Amino acid sequence: MKPPKFDYHAPRSVEEAVALLARYGGDAKPLAGGQSLVPLLNFRLARPAALIDLNRIASLAGIRQLDGHVALGAMTRQRVVEFSPVVARALPLLTEATRWVGHLPIRSRGTIGGSLAHADPSAEYPAVLTALGGTVVARGEKGERVLAAAELFETYLTTSLRADELITEIRLPVMPAGAGWAFEEFARRHGDFAIVGIAAAVWRNDGRVTARLAAAGAGPVPTRLRAAEEILERDGLGDKAVAAAAARAAELVQPDSDLHASAAYRRNLTRVLTGRALATAIGRAA
Amino acid sequence: MSEPVGVRLVVNGVAREGRCPPRKLLVDFIREDLGLTGTHVGCEHGICGACTVLVNGEAARACLMLAVQADGAEITTVEGLARGERLHPLQESFREHHGLQCGFCTPGMLMTALDLLRVHPDPSEADVREGLSAVLCRCTGYHGIVKAVLAAAPRLRE
Numbered sequence: 446m447k448p449p450k451f452d453y454h455a456p457r458s459v460e461e462a463v464a465l466l467a468r469y470g471g472d473a474k475p476l477a478g479g480q481s482l483v484p485l486l487n488f489r490l491a492r493p494a495a496l497i498d499l500n501r502i503a504s505l506a507g508i509r510q511l512d513g514h515v516a517l518g519a520m521t522r523q524r525v526v527e528f529s530p531v532v533a534r535a536l537p538l539l540t541e542a543t544r545w546v547g548h549l550p551i552r553s554r555g556t557i558g559g560s561l562a563h564a565d566p567s568a569e570y571p572a573v574l575t576a577l578g579g580t581v582v583a584r585g586e587k588g589e590r591v592l593a594a595a596e597l598f599e600t601y602l603t604t605s606l607r608a609d610e611l612i613t614e615i616r617l618p619v620m621p622a623g624a625g626w627a628f629e630e631f632a633r634r635h636g637d638f639a640i641v642g643i644a645a646a647v648w649r650n651d652g653r654v655t656a657r658l659a660a661a662g663a664g665p666v667p668t669r670l671r672a673a674e675e676i677l678e679r680d681g682l683g684d685k686a687v688a689a690a691a692a693r694a695a696e697l698v699q700p701d702s703d704l705h706a707s708a709a710y711r712r713n714l715t716r717v718l719t720g721r722a723l724a725t726a727i728g729r730a731a
Numbered sequence: 732m733s734e735p736v737g738v739r740l741v742v743n744g745v746a747r748e749g750r751c752p753p754r755k756l757l758v759d760f761i762r763e764d765l766g767l768t769g770t771h772v773g774c775e776h777g778i779c780g781a782c783t784v785l786v787n788g789e790a791a792r793a794c795l796m797l798a799v800q801a802d803g804a805e806i807t808t809v810e811g812l813a814r815g816e817r818l819h820p821l822q823e824s825f826r827e828h829h830g831l832q833c834g835f836c837t838p839g840m841l842m843t844a845l846d847l848l849r850v851h852p853d854p855s856e857a858d859v860r861e862g863l864s865a866v867l868c869r870c871t872g873y874h875g876i877v878k879a880v881l882a883a884a885p886r887l888r889e
Contacts, residue, residue: 446775450733453753453799483795484776487756496753500800524789548865549850550783550790550843635864 448486452495458502459584463609465497467586471608473497477520477559480551505558505613510535513619519558519581519612524549526557535619538577538626538646542569545628548636558612561597564604567638567662569628571598575667576644576659579617585610598666624648625730629722630661631714633705638662640706641714643694645722647682647730654678658690658722663698663715670694673719682727691720738802742767743811753799758782760798761808769809769838773867780866783839784808790846790865809838812845820886821845821879830879832870839866844880852888856881 452473456462466473472494476482485491499505505520508529515535517526526532527543546552546560546569560570561581574581575594583590586609597604606612620626630642642661647654656677658670673690680686700711739748742765749764756775761784762768773781775794782793785807812819821841824830831837840863847854847862854862859880860873868876 447756447759448754448797450752450754452733453736453797455799479795479797479800480777480792483756483797486754487775487794498797498800548780549846549862550780550792550865551777553786553789553791553846554795635861 446487446489448483449489449492451486451493453498454495455498455501459504459611459613462497462499462502462611463584463586465495466611467609469495469497469608475499475562475611477562478522478555479559480547480555481559481563481565499611508532510619514579514616515619517557517615517617519561519614520556521558523547523552523555523557523560527552536577536617537624538620538628538644539573539617541626542573542628542642542644545569545630545639545642551636557615561615562604562606562612564598564602564666565638566598566601566664566666567640567642569630569639569642569644569661571667572642572644572659572661573628574615574617575669576646576657577617577620578657579615581612582614582616583607583610584613589613591616594667595669600665620646621648621650623731625726625728627722627725627729629718629725631718638705641700641711641718643715643718643722645719645726647677647723647726649730654682656690656723658694658719660694660698660715660719663700663711665699665701668698670697670719672697677723682723682730687720687723687727690723691716694719736799736802738798740801740803741805743807749798751798753797755798756794757784757796757798757801757806758793760801761793761806764798767808767810771835771838773835773839778867779836780839780843781836783842783866785842785846788846788849790843807842809841812841821848821883824879824883824886825876828879828882829872829875831876832868832872836866836868836870840868840876844876844883848880848884848887852884854881854884 474493646657656674673694676690695716700708771781773779
């Protein structure tokens, strides 16, 4: 099918975009990379009165390393993230996760901010934001809010962004030198949405272990697996602790059954993939 | 705002322009307004890859872009590969290795493979299989396609 009629706006600045969103009061959709929104339009599952195309706002794209974190403009293409030397050095978990996002031709257009705003819980970027404790900057008519993953994601495809708000920037803390990482995912075919994905990072500092774990596809929002991280931080990175953390991870998720997989299967995948992700991450850690 | 808008772009090295409503998809603009029917329309939701073209040198789904978004862009379609009667080395390779059966997915396969070989000039078979998973061949003729892309890689490096 083809998209229904809509008003089309291509503002040149964030201010203009936010003003347009406010004017339509929730009946407009921001258009980022379009890799999720345009299919919804083509199938007429979405019928917004207007599209606010963000692709002409140059200031929304780009990657900068600042003090202790990397700031990614919301319109930075996934393909740019994938090949960014700054990201590879400071956020290797993000580089690895990006290779799981759709396919290269999807990543040519898809953006990091669009993926987060779409809030598909089986997507990779929401899990990375959750695991690394990053934030997003949301700009609205009344100014900016900085939201952590737990404040942004509400449920399936639903965020706390207000009708006049746009994600403008994503901030991720730089992974410490010597950190190990892995993104493990299972899908029926490469490039499909994950049935379950696991983002993992571990590092040692003066003998103390820090672990970061988040699950995608195992509940209505990405799940930080804090109690599993605590097992590793307390008991270290040996095989027994990894097995215990993986088993705990499976208890922490709240998966639903759908046509792709049952809840029990997703829970089991959470355990298996957490174990695999941790083994890879520990192998890569200094 | 939902009225027709002007679109000016460069397609296969030639400056083109047209007018269309903002809701017109790039793939339909290429086929209907520019008359270039080599690019195929399959699933219209970004899964099958038949409509893949190069946008500013990078493979992208033409069914997931509005024509108006391509204003100012450089587009390469499958018609831009051959030089007159001389096939592009990638097309030659598809012919030699039986890389097509019904031909419906072929434009998407070619444009996807071209971008893939730019990113991975010396790919492993696994790289090619993963890269081509972006396009569906319902004849299931993947083996020939993978062979064709692998064989084309050294020719494109020259």
